[in-house]
Amino acid sequence: MPELPEVEVVRAGLEPAVTGARVASIEILDARSLRRHAGPSEDFTDRLEGAVFAGASRRGKYMWLPLAQPVIEPVEISPASIPPAPIPPTEALVVHLGMSGQVLLRDRYTDDNLTRIRLELSHPLHGDLRLNFVDQRIFGSMALDSLVATPDVAGEHVPTQVAHIARDPLDPHFDDALFFKRLAARNTGIKRALLDQSLISGIGNIYADEALWAARIHYDQPTGALTRPRATRLLAEVRAVLIKALAEGGTSFDAQYVNVNGNSGYFSHSLNAYGQQGKPCPRCGRPIVREQFMNRGSHFCRFCQKTR
DNA sequence: CCCCTCACCTGATCGC
């Protein structure tokens, strides 16, 4: 399902609900959904039970809920004592939605078809709720992972399994110049590069096709021969399409992509290329075509999008 | 080190 806008919609929905919530109990209905967890199910359960979530973060298509460090009550309480500064989290619950994952927040009685992992949460203000991790294809997962400092931003931490993921283009610390430099050094096609999460993260098949259509670039345009103005335009279109999709709540073709309340986004109505094969190009009127590329579909306009 | 292919999985849907 889910590319950056869809994952961000889920993260934003989780943040107010789970921050401060305690994990009362855990049910592993299908252990394959722990594919990114380093240990056995019991290790996951033992470490997560009783933990309190400190927030909800995201990079690219990965999101994670840092686990708050237990507050150590001072032995001696004096009126002048300064409350202890919160200790930064060292672990997080990492969630990747894969192709078909969903995170649904429910009351404690509601179940969802294809739930693989269920967390019962209790929040000091919001009461009890249930977090259902639903995933048809089991390409997604939950995992407990330790947090490591990022090399380029002081005080910032990411899970170890996210450390190799590049910043996404909506990240304020995304380095445009570095991206252009690394892109130019590649010897591959532009769509491959856009889908490479270690170069730029958050873009999947839908938004790659949409951004390339908007920038009038053919998916197999060699990266090395892409001029700087065209690369600049492409990055701007990538950002524009991600921001617009986010504002519309993400892309849903069916119930496969939903926010934490189970509702669909509206961006599918704004698609210009993805899934539009046979329909007229909104720019020139000639048909959008679909070609097999990287074992998936590439949707584009032969006339508007050239390898120049 | 870089690039690319492929395996990993299930269930909803569609045509016969």
Next chain:
DNA sequence: TGCGATCAGGTGAGGG
């Protein structure tokens, strides 16, 4: 109603 084929928005291990 049943059955097989088809399809899907991602990732990273491993080979060249």
